[in-house]
Amino acid sequence: MVKKRIFKYSLIMVFSIILAFSINLIYYFSTTLSVQDCRNYCLENTERNSTYFSRIGDGRYVEDYAYFIAANGDPDKPQEIFIFKKKFWGSLSFDRYEFIMSSTQSDKNEEDETEFGSIHFFTRNDAGEKETGATLLFFGANMGSDITEYEYTLKVGEKSNIYKKSVTRGEFVWFIKFYDLGNADKNNKKTVSDIKFYDSKGNLVGIY
Amino acid sequence: MKYYKKIFAVVLAALIVLYTPCISFASNSKTGGNSSEYEEYHDQINFDDLMLYVVNKTDILVDVDPTISIFKKIGAKNQKEKYNKYIKEHPEAKTEMLNMVNDSDYLCAISYTDAPLLFAGDHYERIPKNNTANINSFGLKAKAADISITSDASLRHRLTLKTTITRRGTSNPYTYYPSTSGTWENSASLFDGETQPAGGNDFVLQSCPTVTSSSVFRSTYNYSTDGSKNGQEGINYFLTDGKDSWVKYEVVDDPVGLAQLKTFSLGQTFRTRTTSSTKKINSYYIHTWKDMSVSVSVSGTAGVTGGSPSAGVALSFTPTIKDKQWQLYNFVSYNW
Numbered sequence: 001m002v003k004k005r006i007f008k009y010s011l012i013m014v015f016s017i018i019l020a021f022s023i024n025l026i027y028y029f030s031t032t033l034s035v036q037d038c039r040n041y042c043l044e045n046t047e048r049n050s051t052y053f054s055r056i057g058d059g060r061y062v063e064d065y066a067y068f069i070a071a072n073g074d075p076d077k078p079q080e081i082f083i084f085k086k087k088f089w090g091s092l093s094f095d096r097y098e099f100i101m102s103s104t105q106s107d108k109n110e111e112d113e114t115e116f117g118s119i120h121f122f123t124r125n126d127a128g129e130k131e132t133g134a135t136l137l138f139f140g141a142n143m144g145s146d147i148t149e150y151e152y153t154l155k156v157g158e159k160s161n162i163y164k165k166s167v168t169r170g171e172f173v174w175f176i177k178f179y180d181l182g183n184a185d186k187n188n189k190k191t192v193s194d195i196k197f198y199d200s201k202g203n204l205v206g207i208y
Numbered sequence: 209m210k211y212y213k214k215i216f217a218v219v220l221a222a223l224i225v226l227y228t229p230c231i232s233f234a235s236n237s238k239t240g241g242n243s244s245e246y247e248e249y250h251d252q253i254n255f256d257d258l259m260l261y262v263v264n265k266t267d268i269l270v271d272v273d274p275t276i277s278i279f280k281k282i283g284a285k286n287q288k289e290k291y292n293k294y295i296k297e298h299p300e301a302k303t304e305m306l307n308m309v310n311d312s313d314y315l316c317a318i319s320y321t322d323a324p325l326l327f328a329g330d331h332y333e334r335i336p337k338n339n340t341a342n343i344n345s346f347g348l349k350a351k352a353a354d355i356s357i358t359s360d361a362s363l364r365h366r367l368t369l370k371t372t373i374t375r376r377g378t379s380n381p382y383t384y385y386p387s388t389s390g391t392w393e394n395s396a397s398l399f400d401g402e403t404q405p406a407g408g409n410d411f412v413l414q415s416c417p418t419v420t421s422s423s424v425f426r427s428t429y430n431y432s433t434d435g436s437k438n439g440q441e442g443i444n445y446f447l448t449d450g451k452d453s454w455v456k457y458e459v460v461d462d463p464v465g466l467a468q469l470k471t472f473s474l475g476q477t478f479r480t481r482t483t484s485s486t487k488k489i490n491s492y493y494i495h496t497w498k499d500m501s502v503s504v505s506v507s508g509t510a511g512v513t514g515g516s517p518s519a520g521v522a523l524s525f526t527p528t529i530k531d532k533q534w535q536l537y538n539f540v541s542y543n544w
Contacts, residue, residue: 078264085275098274103263120309121261124275130256132375132382134312182312183376191312208265 028089032096038068038084041099048073048080050141054171065123066097069139071172078103079117079140085124115147116140116197116206123179133180136192138208142172146199147206150176157188244537246334252319252540253291257284260309268306294320298368300391313374316384319540320370327365330464331407331497334534366393369538371414371491380482381514384544387475388414388491390536392468407497408533410461411525412472415454417487417517417544418480419510423447423455425475430468433460437470445472453478453510453521456502463497480517486541488520496533502526517544 033041035055042053050073055066070080084097103117120136140147151164167174184190197206257280259273270291272284295302298320308315325332368391375382390412412425425447427439439445439459444467449456455476461469474491494502505524511517527533 087275100274101259101261101269101271118264119261120265120312121259122314124273128275130273130314132314132377134309134314136312180378182314183378189312189376 025089028087029094029096032087032094032098033084034096035066038066038082038097038099042068042070042082042102045082045102046070046073046080048077050080052172053082054173056168056170056173056175064126065100067137067139067175069141069170069173069175071141072143073141075143079115081117081119081137081139083119088126116208118208131180133183133190136178136181138176138195138197140174142169142174147174147197148200149198149202150195151198152178152192152195155189155191155193156184162194245337246323246534247337248321248323248334248536250319250321250538251290251294252317253287253294254317254542255287255315257281258287258291260305260315262306262309265310266306268302268309294318297322308372308374314376316373316375317540317542318370318372319538320368321536321538323367323369323536325365325367327463331532332365332367332463332495334536367391367493367495367536368393369491369493369536371489371538371540373489373540373542377479381479382482383477383479385475385477386414386416386489386540387473388412388538389471389473390469390493391471407462407465408499409458410469410496411456411458411492411494411502412474413454413456413492413494413504413523414474414476415490415506415521415523416476416478417453417489417511417520418478418515419452419513420455420476420478421513423450423457423474423476425457425459425473427459427472428470429466430470431466433467439472449504451506454504454506454523456504461495479513480511480544481515482543483516484543487517487544488522488539488541490520490522491538491540492523492525493536494525494527494533495536496527496529498529498532500527500529500533502528 039053039055043051046053048070050070052071053068054071055068057066064086066084066086068082068084073080080103082102083100085100086093087096087098089096101119101121103119116138117140118136118138120134122133123131123135125131138150147167149164149166151162153160153162167176169175178192181191182189195208196204197208199205257273257276259271260268262268270288272281272288276284301318305315324335326335369388370391371386371388374385374387376385377383414423425441425445427445429437429439429444431437434440434443443460445457445459447455448458455474457474459469459472460467463469503526505526506521507524508521509518510521525535
């Protein structure tokens with residue numbers, strides 16, 4: 001009699017756990033987006049009327065973030081980016097994402113010849129904790145923009161150096177990422193400043 | 209029927225067990241709750257569950273982080289409302305926060321206490337609670353017998369004592385930078401300043417829950433003092449007391465003279481472990497218009513550098529004069 005009761009309750013417990021996991025998994029899939037869903041989300045919410053978004057990965061050893069940059073669209077509108085964060089189910093990712101933010105600045109005015117967009121923000125790590133170091137992104141479509149190189153001053157504590165690098169080019173878009181800013185160690189601060197953008201002929205076309 | 213009830217109970221228990229780790233409410237500050245006898249408003253905004261980001265270097269945006277749990281989102285929404293209220297009341301703070309993000313400073317929390325004041329001829333008075341006459345734009349009331357009531361907008365003022373916490377570091381324990389600042393809104397104009405006697409120096413104090421490694425002070429004035437509107441160490445402000453986790457700075461303030469204090473800021477640095485319970489940083493401003501000194505009593509001990517913080521270190525004061533001075537207190541609670 002006792003054995004039968006133990007068996008019955010064990011069965012209910014196992015069933016309950018399976019049910020809870022199933023509900024959790026359904027919730028996970030219903031609240032996250034596949035890569036194609038992310039792209040569709042961009043197309044539905046674009047302010048630049050872009051018909052194509054290039055995906056650029058995080059660039060770090062764990063690709064936690066996915067950046068979708070407008071590759072075309074209205075050239076009179078600002079450059080556009082949508083940022084998604086990979087969401088894990090336990091330790092499994094299933095390559096699913098959730099929307100974080102997009103560039104939502106107002107229309108580019110006549111005086112503003114800026115050919116790049118930027119976002120300065122703080123990411124979260126795998127455990128969901130906000131990271132102390134800041135991330136600074138620059139991005140744009142190749143269409144109507146000929147930015148090929150950039151120069152910046154990197155300062156760590158009192159030491160500063162000037163660097164010149166080529167931009168990262170994706171499919172029809174370009175992208176620059178600085179991370180862990182403000183966060184060199186307990187005594188020193190890491191910053192980037194005097195960021196300059198050059199076209200393929202070496203002309204200065206933008207300053208941040 | 210009984211069988212189904214049991215199944216339901218077990219399923220419910222399993223769901224609770226499974227979801228318990230997700231149910232971790234953010235520890236948020238509570239509005240008000242001070243025991244001051246004067247009118248004041250206190251609030252705190254925690255940014256850990258908010259997204260704070262800058263678009264195109266010029267637009268700062270604050271939103272609930274969509275990646276946090278549904279339970280944390282409830283608390284985060286409340287923090288966002290507090291932020292909106294803070295910015296509405298202190299529009300200049302938006303630029304300050306914009307600069308912080310552009311400088312890649314990680315903002316943990318902002319706590320502030322607003323104190324409405326009246327300019328009473330040659331000094332500022334705080335406004336007592338439980339008053340009857342409606343007097344100013346802050347919607348506050350004062351007893352006509354206590355303070356000369358005026359409808360002159362130039363005589364109405366507000367002092368904001370604010371503490372901002374930023375942190376640096378790649379892992380726990382982090383280095384924290386609490387900065388307490390005071391801002392006089394609508395400071396008095398120059399009332400024959402050069403012929404008025406100078407007011408006594410004011411005092412700014414801050415105590416931390418962990419031993420601090422350094423402190424820094426700055427002050428600015430409405431008019432040039434010794435060729436600059438920026439206060440100078442040894443001339444306009446002085447470190448006059450302190451122990452391992454607290455400091456007392458004395459700062460020149462002459463409300464009707466040249467040295468009309470406009471802003472001040474006091475920062476310390478400490479390194480401590482993040483814990484699951486909140487600890488306080490206490491900030492105090494003592495304003496006077498007569499020369500006096502202040503002795504400090506300390507309760508509580510500070511945690512060691514890199515270890516867990518203490519419950520907090522509280523300060524109490526004994527001024528050498530009983531009248532012609534008042535105090536303003538602000539605190540910030542955080543999971544150090």
